[in-house]
Amino acid sequence: MFAPDAETWAAFRAAPAAKRYHQAYRHGLLEHSLSVAQGVSTIAATFPGIDRDVAVAGALLHDIGKLDAYTADPLAIDLTDLGKLHGEIPLGYYRVRRLIEDVPGFPPATAAGLLHIILSHHGMLEHGSPVVPATREATLVHMIDNLGGKLGSFDRLEKELPAGSEWSAFDRALGGGAWFAGRQAA
Numbered sequence: 001m002f003a004p005d006a007e008t009w010a011a012f013r014a015a016p017a018a019k020r021y022h023q024a025y026r027h028g029l030l031e032h033s034l035s036v037a038q039g040v041s042t043i044a045a046t047f048p049g050i051d052r053d054v055a056v057a058g059a060l061l062h063d064i065g066k067l068d069a070y071t072a073d074p075l076a077i078d079l080t081d082l083g084k085l086h087g088e089i090p091l092g093y094y095r096v097r098r099l100i101e102d103v104p105g106f107p108p109a110t111a112a113g114l115l116h117i118i119l120s121h122h123g124m125l126e127h128g129s130p131v132v133p134a135t136r137e138a139t140l141v142h143m144i145d146n147l148g149g150k151l152g153s154f155d156r157l158e159k160e161l162p163a164g165s166e167w168s169a170f171d172r173a174l175g176g177g178a179w180f181a182g183r184q185a186a
Helices: 007-014 028-044 052-061 081-085 088-101 108-120 136-160
Strands: none
Touching: 007 028, 028 052, 028 136, 052 108, 052 136, 081 088, 088 108, 108 136
């Protein structure tokens, strides 16, 4: 999937991570996925019982469905027809499952764990996950993904903040305003 000459790798490197809330710009998906994978790798070393390889692979692939769910134009990020009809999580599941099925002897338990991370990474049914995290690896990826998205929202809000302001307006992603105390006027 991420071979240097793979079509998926070229698309993954250029794709945005979101339409608005976090890393909604060219290369945002790569930036977001790498930061989630780095956080998952670090924390996986701290807690026993986590299959670090599955967790890191899941972190890298958790948002792969966005390649099919979002348009490729970074100046007009929008949902594709498939994105609207199926959603990014099922699209990512199908993309990875097709590749796994093409690998002879791929371990079934590893496939199940990896696909579960993709299906559950939003954490709750009401947030779009078809299932909730049921493994240590899926729970870890969900938590770090959620953290990365929220911290990315702070970056977006700070860039939009008027000069001299310390508070952003209410932000849906954060559930409130963000405070930037001691911020230098732009």
